[in-house]
Amino acid sequence: MAAATSPTSTRSSTHPATVRPVSDLPSEKTGETKLPLKKIPGDYGLPFFGAIKDRLDYFYNQVIALLDAKSFPVLFDVSKVEKKDLFTGTYMPSTKLTGGYRILSYLDPSEPKHAKIKQLLFFLLKSIKDRVFPEFEACYTELFATVEKEVAAKGKSNFSTLNEQAAFNFLGRAYFGSNPPDTKLGTDGPSSIAKWVLFNLAPVLSLGLPKYIEDLLLHTFPLPAFLVKRDYNKLYDFIYQSSGFVQDEAEKLGLSREEACHNLLFATCFNTYGGVKILFPSILKYIGQAGEELHTKLALEIRSAIKSNGGKLSMAALEQMPLNEICVKKGEMLFGFQPIATKDRKVFERAEEFVPDRFVGADGEKLLKYVVWSNGPETETPSVANKQCAGKEFVVLIARLLVVQLFKRYDTFEIDVGTSPLGAAITIKSFKRASS
Numbered sequence: 001m002a003a004a005t006s007p008t009s010t011r012s013s014t015h016p017a018t019v020r021p022v023s024d025l026p027s028e029k030t031g032e033t034k035l036p037l038k039k040i041p042g043d044y045g046l047p048f049f050g051a052i053k054d055r056l057d058y059f060y061n062q063v064i065a066l067l068d069a070k071s072f073p074v075l076f077d078v079s080k081v082e083k084k085d086l087f088t089g090t091y092m093p094s095t096k097l098t099g100g101y102r103i104l105s106y107l108d109p110s111e112p113k114h115a116k117i118k119q120l121l122f123f124l125l126k127s128i129k130d131r132v133f134p135e136f137e138a139c140y141t142e143l144f145a146t147v148e149k150e151v152a153a154k155g156k157s158n159f160s161t162l163n164e165q166a167a168f169n170f171l172g173r174a175y176f177g178s179n180p181p182d183t184k185l186g187t188d189g190p191s192s193i194a195k196w197v198l199f200n201l202a203p204v205l206s207l208g209l210p211k212y213i214e215d216l217l218l219h220t221f222p223l224p225a226f227l228v229k230r231d232y233n234k235l236y237d238f239i240y241q242s243s244g245f246v247q248d249e250a251e252k253l254g255l256s257r258e259e260a261c262h263n264l265l266f267a268t269c270f271n272t273y274g275g276v277k278i279l280f281p282s283i284l285k286y287i288g289q290a291g292e293e294l295h296t297k298l299a300l301e302i303r304s305a306i307k308s309n310g311g312k313l314s315m316a317a318l319e320q321m322p323l324n325e326i327c328v329k330k331g332e333m334l335f336g337f338q339p340i341a342t343k344d345r346k347v348f349e350r351a352e353e354f355v356p357d358r359f360v361g362a363d364g365e366k367l368l369k370y371v372v373w374s375n376g377p378e379t380e381t382p383s384v385a386n387k388q389c390a391g392k393e394f395v396v397l398i399a400r401l402l403v404v405q406l407f408k409r410y411d412t413f414e415i416d417v418g419t420s421p422l423g424a425a426i427t428i429k430s431f432k433r434a435s436s
């Protein structure tokens with residue numbers, strides 16, 4: 001997950017980046033043609049008050065700089081832009097919130113630690129591959145069983161809330177082989193993360209309070225880190241106790257066990273949990289709203305792929321589910337990531353709509369390079385040399401697993417969609433259990 005940068009989106013929609021000085025650009029060195037330098041129009045306004053006015057415009061009066069699909073990718077070129085201390089937007093949260101360390105997401109690839117820590121996360125994601133499928137199935141089977149009980153008892157069930165505990169349990173079990181409720185952390189993970197994330201994101205978060213109160217409370221002074229220390233330490237202890245195998249690898253890479261754990265905490269609780277907390281309700285939203293016809297197609301595709309793989313869900317079975325993959329990819333586009341650049345009408349027909357088969361076939365696949373939710377095109381791979389999301393493949397995998405679990409279990413379902421400061425609030429109202 002990347003952080004909030006616009007009032008309409010809680011994800012990295014503006015992708016802040018510092019443009020390197022012109023003298024640093026490769027074009028200088030290679031002698032390529034340089035465009036004439038022009039003064040950027042506008043000014044800073046009045047000292048002090050001008051900055052406050054800009055902030056109010058940014059949050060509440062909707063002054064947003066737009067980028068189209070063509071110009072946007074320049075932000076991925078690490079030779080032209082520096083992405084240092086910018087992950088959360090235009091400011092850097094206090095390192096007191098992250099154990100005193102500058103975490104990977106804030107490091108530019110030119111800093112030697114960037115490659116080491118990213119390598120460590122690739123190691124983590126590679127070593128857990130046998131746990132992902134069974135742990136996902138276990139945690140989300142439990143979630144849907146609860147949904148069914150709640151719908152039977154109250155006529156509705158809040159998926160977004162249940163998803164928080166299910167996602168956190170899944171991550172504890174898949175990443176670290178440890179079920180949070182069986183440890184000292186218990187079921188406190190999601191609420192502790194919520195508080196800690198609020199302290200990280202406060203300057204760019206809009207909670208919908210009256211604007212002058214919100215601006216004074218959240219956007220004017222940093223919230224003091226000590227107020228969230230207890231929560232952070234509980235999460236840290238959980239990660240520290242359960243991630244010995246990653247810490248061993250960290251030492252081999254020349255990182256301390258402590259720095260590794262603070263980074264693992266951030267990757268688990270901010271990047272992954274934070275992402276899934278928003279992504280999964282959004283998937284339910286788009287698929288739920290698409291209606292029964294799409295549900296029937298997905299159910300058929302998913303169940304027959306599993307059947308032809310001997311009744312087992314595996315990577316091979318997933319590969320036989322093109323519509324599921326496409327839905328997820330399309331979902332990513334609409335979830336509010338870079339919402340403007342990824343809905344460029346010059347690139348996408350019916351850009352604002354959810355078109356389940358948009359990326360199907362040779363022509364459809366050509367559009368994948370414009371899907372840039374991961375801070376890079378869908379057709380490229382994260383590496384230690386770039387700033388593309390380390391969890392790119394993992395996110396798509398688990399998003400597809402969610403759709404599989406849904407349609408293994410149900411023929412169709414109905415939802416209500418509400419709003420919340422982070423993503424959609426999804427209530428499941430009814431479902432039809434699988435008939436075949």
Ligand code: HEM
Pocket residue numbers: 001002011012015016083087104105106107118121267271272275276279337373374375386387388389390391392394395
């Ligand atoms: C829905 C889920 C996710 C979304 C939308 C997402 C999105 C992003 C984006 C946009 C960035 C680039 C931020 C920037 O520099 O401007 C990023 C970076 C990153 N993401 Fe993700 N992410 C998700 C899940 C994950 C997961 C599962 C991991 C697991 C390890 C992860 C790890 C990272 C890391 C480590 C970075 C920094 C990469 C670097 O510094 O080179 N993310 N993510």
